[in-house]
Amino acid sequence: MNRSARAFWLRSPGHGEIRDLRLPDPADGEVVVRTLFSGVSRGTETLVFRGGVPASQHGVMRAPFQEGDFPGPVKYGYLNVGVVEEGPAELAGRTVFCLYPHQSRYVVPASAVTPVPDTVPAERAVLAGTVETAVNALWDAAPLVGDRIAVVGGGMVGCSVAALLARFPGARVQLVDADPGRAKIAEALGVGFAAPEDALGDCDLVVHASATEQGLARSLELLTAEGTVLELSWYGDRRVALPLGEAFHSRRLTIRSSQVGTVSPARRSSRGYAGRLALALDLLADPALDALVTGESAFEELPEVMPRLASGDIPALCHRIAYGG
DSSP: OOOEEEEEEEEETTEEEEEEEEOOOOOTTEEEEEEEEEEEEHHHHHHHHTTOOOGGGTTTTOOTTOEEOTTSSEEOOOOEEEEEEESOTTTTTOEEEEOOOSBSEEEEEGGGEEEOOTTSOHHHHTTHHHHHHHHHHHHHHOOOTTOEEEEEOOSHHHHHHHHHHTTSTTOEEEEEOSOTTHHHHHHHHTOEEEOGGGOOOOEEEEEEOSOSHHHHHHHHHTEEEEEEEEEOOOOTTOOOOOOOSTTTTTTTOEEEEOOTTOOOTTSSTTTHHHHHHHHHHHHTTOGGGGGGEEEEEEGGGHHHHHHHHHHTSSOOSEEEEEOOO
16 A cells, blocks of 8 residues: 655744655554645644744644654644545545644554544545534533523634524524624625624623634623633733723623634533544534634645635635545
8 A cells, every 4th residue: 555645844934845654564454545635724833833832832733643843844734634545434435524733644553533424525525523622612602592692702613603503593693703704704604794893792501712802801891790701712821901890790690712623521521532523424414513613725735725724815714625535
């Protein structure tokens, strides 16, 4: 079988390259996957590309199959969809999702891949990792039928949360973002849209995903009495100031964190990561989620595309990478 592969590496902050390599033979219980598509999550991956991961967060930010270390050289990424070329009979020939970097072919334990349902195109399945984060967030948030909900921050995670909330019975859901271009995405997802200054208040729940101090402060302002802000943003080593005087106590407001990768024992602990990811892939049968993929490039173009994504020259939520034949 073919053991050649090509991988995208961040050589140094702001400079990427494609490297050739030879794969090892798979051991028992391992699979060889040929990549069809991978996804660039503009928020996290462009932070890595710019060399912006704080030293104190190098361990926290490691991807499951990362090679090298921050700030570089490092092979980083976690949205990969491919076909199993070799492996157990139940996986051979299946399209699978894996938390693997941008690489044309790779070897991983069979337990590291999740089959993509026949109802989900491989092109859309690159969103599985982010939709899994949204599933985790909503298990933590536990919204109720008829809740008034705002999602502040229309990045990839915020839009994924909004897309799932659009299905929630009787809920009033509004995506809030300073970029008016997010209005079209909100429309495609089936939710309302507003600029921060125009957002509807009296919210029972606000999901905050803008990673800004201003966004979190505005999230508190949008709450009704005894409402909750679910904080999804990751601030690294930045300090965040909040208006916890004023009416914070008298209105009995709550700020709750949602940690990617874990759910409190009081919630769906028996489902674990594999269960959340399988559910996320099932949810991706909805074609409305195609709105989260905002561009596509060939794998060979990644060294030129990543700087443009990092600078904002290519505006993106998830930018899909195609590997051809």
